[in-house]
Amino acid sequence: MLTIKTHLYSSFIIYWDIQSIALLAIVILMVCLLSFMLLYLLVKAGHEKKHTYWRSKSDTLIHKAVFDDEEKIDDMFIEETLGSDNLKKNRYFRKILTEEIISAKKNISGAAADNLIDLYRLFELDKYAIRNLNHLKWYIRAKAIHELTTMQISELVDHLHLFINDPNEYVRMEAQSALVQFNGFEGLSFLDTIAYPISDWQQIKLLQLLSHLPPSSIDTTPWFESKNSSVAVFALKLARNYNRFEQHDAIAKCLDHSDAKVRLEAILCLNEIYTDETSDHLIGRFLKESLKHQLAMIRVMQTLGTERDILFLTDLLNHESDQLKLDAARALAHASNNGMAALEAYSEQSEQDITEIVMHIKREMSV
Amino acid sequence: MKILVAEDDQLMVKMLEFRLKKDGHDVVISHDGREAVGKLDEFKPDLVITDIMMPYLSGLEVVSAVKKKYPKGTPVIILSGMGQENVVLEAFQLGADDYMTKPFSPNELSVRVRRFDLTLAK
Amino acid sequence: MSWQTFLLHVFTYGILVYSMILLTFYLLIGAFSILETRSYLHKNSFTDYRMLASSTEAPTMSILAPAYNEGPTIIENVRSLLSLHYNNLDLIVINDGSKDDTLEQLIKAYDLYKADFYVTQLIKTKKVNGIYRSHNPVYRKLTVVDKENGGKADALNVGINIARSDYFVCIDVDCVLEQDAILKLAKPFLESSTHRVIAAGGVVRVANSCEIEGGRLVKVHLPKKFLPRIQTLEYIRAFLLSRMAWTRLNGLLLISGAFGAFDREIVINCGGYHTDTVGEDMELVVRMRRYMEEREEPYKVGFIPDPLCWTEAPSSYRILGRQRNRWTRGTIETLRSHKKMFFNPNYGILGMLSYPYWFFFEFLAPIIEFLGTIGIIIYFFTYAINWSAVVIMIGVICIGILYSIFAILMEVLTYNQYKQRKDILKLVLVAILEPFIFHPFVVWSAVLGNISLLRKQNSWGEMTRQGFAANKNPR
Numbered sequence: 019m020l021t022i023k024t025h026l027y028s029s030f031i032i033y034w035d036i037q038s039i040a041l042l043a044i045v046i047l048m049v050c051l052l053s054f055m056l057l058y059l060l061v062k063a064g065h066e067k068k069h070t071y072w073r074s075k076s077d078t079l080i081h082k083a084v085f086d087d088e089e090k091i092d093d094m095f096i097e098e099t100l101g102s103d104n105l106k107k108n109r110y111f112r113k114i115l116t117e118e119i120i121s122a123k124k125n126i127s128g129a130a131a132d133n134l135i136d137l138y139r140l141f142e143l144d145k146y147a148i149r150n151l152n153h154l155k156w157y158i159r160a161k162a163i164h165e166l167t168t169m170q171i172s173e174l175v176d177h178l179h180l181f182i183n184d185p186n187e188y189v190r191m192e193a194q195s196a197l198v199q200f201n202g203f204e205g206l207s208f209l210d211t212i213a214y215p216i217s218d219w220q221q222i223k224l225l226q227l228l229s230h231l232p233p234s235s236i237d238t239t240p241w242f243e244s245k246n247s248s249v250a251v252f253a254l255k256l257a258r259n260y261n262r263f264e265q266h267d268a269i270a271k272c273l274d275h276s277d278a279k280v281r282l283e284a285i286l287c288l289n290e291i292y293t294d295e296t297s298d299h300l301i302g303r304f305l306k307e308s309l310k311h312q313l314a315m316i317r318v319m320q321t322l323g324t325e326r327d328i329l330f331l332t333d334l335l336n337h338e339s340d341q342l343k344l345d346a347a348r349a350l351a352h353a354s355n356n357g358m359a360a361l362e363a364y365s366e367q368s369e370q371d372i373t374e375i376v377m378h379i380k381r382e383m384s385v
Numbered sequence: 386m387k388i389l390v391a392e393d394d395q396l397m398v399k400m401l402e403f404r405l406k407k408d409g410h411d412v413v414i415s416h417d418g419r420e421a422v423g424k425l426d427e428f429k430p431d432l433v434i435t436d437i438m439m440p441y442l443s444g445l446e447v448v449s450a451v452k453k454k455y456p457k458g459t460p461v462i463i464l465s466g467m468g469q470e471n472v473v474l475e476a477f478q479l480g481a482d483d484y485m486t487k488p489f490s491p492n493e494l495s496v497r498v499r500r501f502d503l504t505l506a507k
Numbered sequence: 508m509s510w511q512t513f514l515l516h517v518f519t520y521g522i523l524v525y526s527m528i529l530l531t532f533y534l535l536i537g538a539f540s541i542l543e544t545r546s547y548l549h550k551n552s553f554t555d556y557r558m559l560a561s562s563t564e565a566p567t568m569s570i571l572a573p574a575y576n577e578g579p580t581i582i583e584n585v586r587s588l589l590s591l592h593y594n595n596l597d598l599i600v601i602n603d604g605s606k607d608d609t610l611e612q613l614i615k616a617y618d619l620y621k622a623d624f625y626v627t628q629l630i631k632t633k634k635v636n637g638i639y640r641s642h643n644p645v646y647r648k649l650t651v652v653d654k655e656n657g658g659k660a661d662a663l664n665v666g667i668n669i670a671r672s673d674y675f676v677c678i679d680v681d682c683v684l685e686q687d688a689i690l691k692l693a694k695p696f697l698e699s700s701t702h703r704v705i706a707a708g709g710v711v712r713v714a715n716s717c718e719i720e721g722g723r724l725v726k727v728h729l730p731k732k733f734l735p736r737i738q739t740l741e742y743i744r745a746f747l748l749s750r751m752a753w754t755r756l757n758g759l760l761l762i763s764g765a766f767g768a769f770d771r772e773i774v775i776n777c778g779g780y781h782t783d784t785v786g787e788d789m790e791l792v793v794r795m796r797r798y799m800e801e802r803e804e805p806y807k808v809g810f811i812p813d814p815l816c817w818t819e820a821p822s823s824y825r826i827l828g829r830q831r832n833r834w835t836r837g838t839i840e841t842l843r844s845h846k847k848m849f850f851n852p853n854y855g856i857l858g859m860l861s862y863p864y865w866f867f868f869e870f871l872a873p874i875i876e877f878l879g880t881i882g883i884i885i886y887f888f889t890y891a892i893n894w895s896a897v898v899i900m901i902g903v904i905c906i907g908i909l910y911s912i913f914a915i916l917m918e919v920l921t922y923n924q925y926k927q928r929k930d931i932l933k934l935v936l937v938a939i940l941e942p943f944i945f946h947p948f949v950v951w952s953a954v955l956g957n958i959s960l961l962r963k964q965n966s967w968g969e970m971t972r973q974g975f976a977a978n979k980n981p982r
Contacts, residue, residue, distance in 0.1 A: 038898070048908060048909045048912060051913060052912060055931070055935075058930050060933060063928065084396075124555070125394065125489070128492055130492075214699065215698045217697060218566075219697035222558065225564055287591075341559070341629065374625045376622065380623065381623040441590055443589070466560070467560065467561035471563065472594065476846045
């Protein structure tokens with residue numbers, strides 16, 4: 019017993035050296051983190067007062083500029099508002115003012131918005147942003163493009179070609195948005211060459227930007243052939259949003275595209291752009307598609323289905339997927355004036371019970 | 386004219402208030418949908434201007450509450466960042482009288498408000 | 508060497524090695540979390556979410572809100588859910604056989620009628636008694652489902668069957684969401700063009716002592732009571748550090764059942780939530796990941812660090828103990844049914860890192876800690892104080908505190924929800940107290956969870972009766 023004990027103590031001494039050092043290191047680290055946090059909080063609290071002051075100044079500037087659009091925004095105006103304070107050179111103040119101008123600009127248009135742009139320029143915020151375009155950090159580059167685009171500073175356009183193939187996705191995205199913002203539909207020419215995929219998020223954003231412009235009769239068919247399938251998807255969305263009816267055949271051709279995403283988008287696109295033959299295209303492709311795409315097709319049939327499709331849709335009421343059955347019944351009911359009758363007739367003669375489906379459709383149609 | 390404004394963005398609130406007061410209107414502000422509906426009885430506005438995306442109650446619910454309370458009078462102007470067709474259609478179906486999308490021009494708003502003033506004066 | 512010495516050595520070195528690995532993980536988690544959080548915040552600094560709110564091109568989302576005996580609060584909660592900012596959104600409230608007047612209240616407040624509705628059985632569920640829709644067009648986004656009681660998983664499955672959206676968001680109906688919660692949660696699904704995003708999780712924060720009005724968070728306060736306060740720290744640590752780091756590695760295994768979004772198609776293909784486990788939220792994510800791995804499709808699980816969902820944390824030891832007991836059982840059940848992936852290189856990060864991490868540091872940690880403590884006590888009484896083991900233990904405790912302090916620092920540097928310096932100091936104090944007061948209780952509850960699972964005490968029935976509040980796993 020005693021021997022074990024001595025052994026224990028000797029081993030304790032060996033452990034102690036390594037362990038005590040480790041323990042000490044941990045404790046020191048803990049103290050460091052804590053003091054860093056406290057220091058940070060203290061510094062921040064110190065800044066808080068100044069920040070509130072700057073914020074109130076920047077509020078006053080913006081309110082004056084926006085509320086009264088007859089106000090002339092010049093150095094006089096700044097001096098009247100800010101007094102002798104030379105805040106132009108203050109980094110923090112610039113940051114606050116920029117943020118507030120940007121967020122105000124997004125809400126306001128017309129003469130008041132022009133005043134905001136004047137204010138932005140007067141503080142030379144555009145110069146700082148243009149300088150930031152070459153910053154090493156991607157988020158500063160992206161933010162600068164975003165800012166200049168929002169403030170409609172056209173000097174940006176000369177720089178944009180630099181960013182179309184920027185290694186960072188977010189910089190590219192901002193550059194694309196800027197191109198569309200400044201050049202409208204012509205700005206979309208970057209789609210001809212872009213090698214990177216365009217995310218759904220970016221597609222939504224571009225469509226949103228374009229929606230503020232007068233509609234265009236842009237020909238999107240060349241992009242359907244793009245090797246970059248996200249470009250094809252986007253081109254289909256454009257065709258749908260701008261009702262490019264004459265592109266119908268090219269869109270229908272996309273139903274055979276090798277990329278499933280493009281095929282799905284083509285199906286959705288046909289919901290808006292269709293002719294008498296569209297349903298034949300869909301039916302021809304139907305069996306080759308996954309359930310997800312089949313469901314999308316049936317939903318499209320609801321819009322463009324006709325008398326001729328009643329047989330096809332009635333057949334689907336036997337389908338193994340409940341979801342598809344329901345959608346087929348709905349498409350059938352909408353297909354023609356006889357659709358509902360066909361659905362009810364099927365319900366009566368068929369062995370399977372679809373009364374619930376019929377009731378569901380009737381309820382929907384009565385709302 | 387007595388105007389009730391429902392809008393949650395601080396800057397927008399201030400600027401609407403300033404603009405409408407300058408045009409000679411009486412303005413009451415509410416920062417969310419619930420507050421706006423609550424103020425209907427007390428303030429009895431001649432016109433309501435509301436955002437759509439607001440806390441508690443959406444602007445569409447404000448429209449439907451106003452129209453329920455004053456089936457004939459009290460026009461509602463919607464001032465929203467949402468400009469897509471289905472929302473606009475829904476707003477009008479619920480009884481909204483005018484629809485403006487953000488970014489909006491204060492001058493334009495001022496003219497649109499005046500239009501409702503004239504119709505009331507007739 | 509006598510067997511006692513041998514055992515002592517195994518014991519000490521075992522614990523030493525284990526702590527070293529744990530420390531390494533802490534360091535890595537800290538580092539990865541910093542990287543991921545930074546890049547998220549940078550991205551967010553110029554993201555315009557309003558663009559998505561007002562777009563018709565935005566994907567369709569359904570909120571699934573299971574409700575069980577929520578009568579007193581259901582009206583307010585549904586109202587606040589209906590006012591969330593997202594255009595292509597609908598809300599499905601699933602009344603899971605409540606015994607109170609939840610359904611009647613909803614019918615009255617939202618002018619509902621029983622609608623003819625064909626419920627597809629994509630996932631098999633308990634019987635649906637009726638579907639309710641509103642006469643009032645303002646509430647056209649609302650669907651209320653009345654069904655037989657079957658627990659949260661079953662209720663969610665019914666919601667999945669009824670929804671027609673691309674994605675669904677499952678929430679606890681008593682949670683308070685920020686207005687832009689859905690916008691932020693939708694973004695990860697749209698961002699990636701190379702990987703399919705199958706699910707996205709959000710942060711859950713502790714709402715105790717916060718000012719809540721009409722189903723909305725008005726002002727954030729640090730919880731006044733000790734237990735919720737310590738859970739505040741726990742949630743910050745789990746969400747801001749651990750989940751962020753795992754997201755960076757694309758190895759996230761758990762999305763909180765209280766707030767997460769899922770790709771509906773993949774969930775259906777996987778067969779929906781399993782109703783035979785108490786850890787249905789974790790089990791589903793693991794199963795979805797496994798499904799994608801087996802089909803060799805590139806995929807991701809996203810995570811949003813913004814504080815978007817606030818919930819009441821248990822404030823009594825009894826309820827907390829029961830909750831932790833359940834989490835332990837859920838973890839073990841999930842690990843057991845997917846044991847095929849354990850160190851299986853075919854499953855990539857999932858098999859080689861995520862699963863083993865959960866096995867050793869979530870499942871085994873409480874057991875090892877428990878046995879270790881007992882070991883030290885036994886040695887203390889029989890042979891001698893095993894100093895080295897004690898020193899290691901102190902070390903482990905210090906590392907734990909360090910990790911907590913680091914988490915608080917991250918919170919201060921990022922979202923800084925607790926504005927007063929006093930509150931931060933209180934959190935630090937809690938971090939120091941935690942290993943002595945709170946942690947042993949958590950370990951003990953986990954051990955009890957193991958025991959009750961061993962005894963095959965499947966308390967599923969009990970849980971259905973209790974409803975499913977307080978099942979918001981933050982780890």
